[in-house]
Structures are given as C-alpha cells and as structure tokens.
Amino acid sequence: MKIAIVGGSFDPVHEGHIAMAEQAVTTLGCDQAWFMPSKKTPLKDRGLTDDVHRLAMLKIVAARNDRFRVCTMELERQGISYTVDTLRQLKQMYPHDTFYWLIGNDQLKQFADWKEPETLVKLAHFVCFDRNGELNDTNYAIQRCHMPMMPVSSSEIRCGNKLNYLPREVLNYIYDHRLYVKGFIESRVKPHRYRHSVSVANLCEEMARANHLDTQKAYYIGLFHDVAKAMPKQAMIQWMDILCPENEAYPVPVWHGFVGSEIVDRIFYIDDPQIKAAIYHHVLGTSTDPYAEIVFCADKTDPLRGYDSSAMIEACKKDIDAGFAWCKEENKKYLNQ
C-alpha cells in the first residue's frame, strides 16, 4: 500500500492540510492519507492547544473521506518526536508499505535543519506542495508539486481570520470547546477592551446560569459584544450603508452594536438570531429579550469599570428583568449627568 503522511501541529487543521491529503490520493496515487499530529511538549510548545482537541478535530476531518486516517504515533511517544524516528517506527510496523511524507513549502525551506535529512529521503518519498504558488528549489531528493492555492495558515485561523477555510464541523467543535475564541477578539481590539470583553463574557455566563438560561450563548454574546468597537468610522460606514442605513442617524459610538451583530454572522459564522440581536441592542438596551438584557447589564456592571456594581450584579442574577430595569435606570442617570 502507498501511504501518504501529513505531519504537523494542526492547531487547528484547515482546508490547506486537507487539500494536501486529497492531492496525495488523487494525483500521487496513494491508497491512504494519514494525518500525524505532533505532540505538545510543555517546555517547547507552551502555546499549543492540548493534544486531545487537535486530535478530535483531525478525527472529524478523517471521517469525511474513507481514505483518510489519523495516526497517533507521535502523540503516544515520550519526549520530542523527530520525523526520522517516526519513519523508522513506521517502516518497522509496516515493512511492506511505501510511505510518502508530504510537506508544504515553508517546511522545504527548513529541511536541512531536520534531523538526518539524507536518511529521511531514503525512508520515504518526500513530496513538497507549494504554499500560495511559492515552491523553492532544493538539493534534496524531494518531489515538488503544485496544488490549487489554499491561502490559509493555522495562525490566521487562531486570530479569527479566514474561518471559511475550516470545515463547518471543525468550526463547531472550536466554538463548543471555546478554542482560540479569545484570540478572535484580542487580535481586533485594544488590550483594555479585550480584558473588558472577557470579563463581560464571564459575567454574562454567570448571569445566564443564575437565570437558568443557555450559558454558552450568553458567553459568546459577552465575548463578541464589542468586536466592532475598534473599527474606524470609515470602515463601519461600509457596513452601515448597505445593512442598516436607517441607523446612521444614531451617534457614531452606538454603531459598533449594529456592525458587530453583522460581523458575528458574516465573519465568525455565528448565525444565531438571538446572539445577533443581543449584540445589536447592547449599547442602548433597546430589547427585552433575556440575552439582550444580560449583555446590557453585564456591560454596564463589569467589575473592571472600577465602581462597586456588586448589588446590581446580584439583582441581575436573582431576576434579570428586574436587574435590567435597575441598570437602565442607573444608565439613564449617568447619561443625564
């Protein structure tokens, strides 16, 4: 059997990785393509997402194609995994199979630094695919191939960009387990706004729990409520003109609620009408949907605002409608001042 291996950190797996595996079975004639996630070594990869999540996302991808598999050999091995050790182990376990080790052009550039590069190309057929049309020369016995462009990297995904390059089920897994989602906000707003967003998300979750509502929904409303806050007016106008020109009469500081509600849907693929509506109304508190009330109250009573809001928070936890009425009243007084 011809077996292609795509090794990587897959943090997370995306359509670029999947395209490589597909190329292996369609154009290289491989019988199977195996994803080989690298192990998180706490000292070296402090920032890497836990093995269990990276593996679970790969399993979702492997289930889409009956020629795809996930190989956990490197996750199970103790210590740092070198590709040469992995390939030796594979050859021992499957002496009659031929291995194709697939890499992207970024890996080709560093190939001389891999452990025992000459041995590597003897143990497997190394194949390099271009990344975004870039395909370097090499002195090693490595086959170089082009594939349809997949201009995406895991680091872009971790910042909440190009989420369209994720299979929907992987994106659902990411949201279900809250992977990377704080990074989606951190990369878009100033540090103090990011801290506020996380604090509001936690408070929304607490208020939802106390009121027997969906805590996950409330968390995401809180996390994303200010996602458009750092957008310059000129950028917001593009969204306002098309999506809600009637709201341009409101003062500009109110707009981020309207634009944010569209961004969660159109950029982050969260198409829950209640989440959208809660973000839409959060600045003025113009909805009495319980989630809209929660985010309005959590935003105003965020402990990071530096005043004693504990009594109002307790009131919201006891009964969100009553808490909301109180927060609105206080907000009115504050604005009048």
Ligand SMILES: Nc1ncnc2c1ncn2[C@@H]1O[C@H](COP(=O)(O)OP(=O)(O)O)[C@@H](O)[C@H]1O
């Ligand atoms: N968009 C892409 N197009 C082609 N190859 C890719 C792409 N993204 C990743 N690869 C290749 O997949 C392998 C695993 O990469 P990994 O480090 O997990 O992902 P990323 O480079 O996206 O952070 C590497 O050989 C890398 O070069």
